[in-house]
Structures are given as structure tokens and as C-alpha cells.
Amino acid sequence: MSEEIGPTFVPGDPIMYLIRFTCKANVRMVFAVFVAEETGTEVILEGAVEKKEWARDTRIQTALLKQPGEPPEDPKPGTYHLRRLEVHTHADQALDFDNPPEEGFHFVEEPGDLPVRVDVTWALPEWHPNSAPNKRR
Numbered sequence: 001m002s003e004e005i006g007p008t009f010v011p012g013d014p015i016m017y018l019i020r021f022t023c024k025a026n027v028r029m030v031f032a033v034f035v036a037e038e039t040g041t042e043v044i045l046e047g048a049v050e051k052k053e054w055a056r057d058t059r060i061q062t063a064l065l066k067q068p069g070e071p072p073e074d075p076k077p078g079t080y081h082l083r084r085l086e087v088h089t090h091a092d093q094a095l096d097f098d099n100p101p102e103e104g105f106h107f108v109e110e111p112g113d114l115p116v117r118v119d120v121t122w123a124l125p126e127w128h129p130n131s132a133p134n135k136r137r
Contacts, residue, residue, distance in 0.1 A: 005081070005104035011074045015105065017045050017065040021097070022058045025089040030063040032085050034104065036078035043067065043075045043107075075107045 009015055017032055027049045034043045045065035053060040066072070085100040124131040 005079060005106065008106040008108060010108055011110045014072070015043065015045065015067055015075075015107075017103075018062070019047075019065060019085075020060065020062045021087075022055065022060055023087060023089075023095070024058050025087075025091070025093070025095070026052070026059070027061050027063075027087040028090050029088045030065060030086070031088070032065050033083050034080035035083045036076065036080050038078045039076060041076050041078065042083075043080055077107055077109050080105050080107065 019030055019032070021030075030047055030049065032045045034045070035041070036043075044067070046068055047063040047065040049061045049063045051062040081104040082100055082102070085097040087095050087097075089095065122130075
């Protein structure tokens, strides 16, 4: 498998997937299941359709998929591939996509060996004698 699979996430990153598709039915929810090639662990992303446009005899619909939960649970480290993409219509019909893209992402452990850089300054009120002269009135 190519390393050019998709973005790399670390713990605390929101994993979000924007999908735009055509479907004649009014879609309520979209679900994507990503599976880790190393462990078989699943990451499920879901989202409601947020935008609908007419195009000839169909609807162009857009949904932003996210992990459920507040905050969402971090996946186990690994390389995840899209294995299932489905919609649920307003009539509660579940439909699979005809041609799901070959998408994926990497999830890695939090790096611990990087330096933490800092840039600090005093936050002084403008009336303070040590505040910058051009800021005093």
C-alpha cells in the first residue's frame, strides 16, 4: 500500500470527512467505516446532510462526517482504509454507495520528543507606565 493514503492524525485531532454526492432520495445521515489494516479496528464517522442542491433529476448533497461522542475517542494507531460508505434516507432506507473512493488516513501516537516552543510577553493595560508609548493615551 502507498503511504500517500491521506492525512495523518494524532490524539486530540478531530477526524472529519467532507462528502459531496448525488442521490435522488432525500438523505438524512451518511456513515463511513474506516478499518485499520494492522488490527481490523474500525473508526466510524457520521454526519447529517447539511446542504442540498438540485441538479437535473437528482440532488447534490453535502455532509460533514465526524466521530460520534464528545469528545470522540481516539483510534488506535494504524493505517485506516475506507471500507463502507452508506446513506440513510428520510424513509429509513440504507443505501451503499456505488463507487466509494479509495480513501484513508494514518493515526499515530502523540509525539513526545519534540521541543515545546514558547513566545511570551507581558499583557499590560494601556495605562501602565511600562506599556509601549504608542499605546498610551
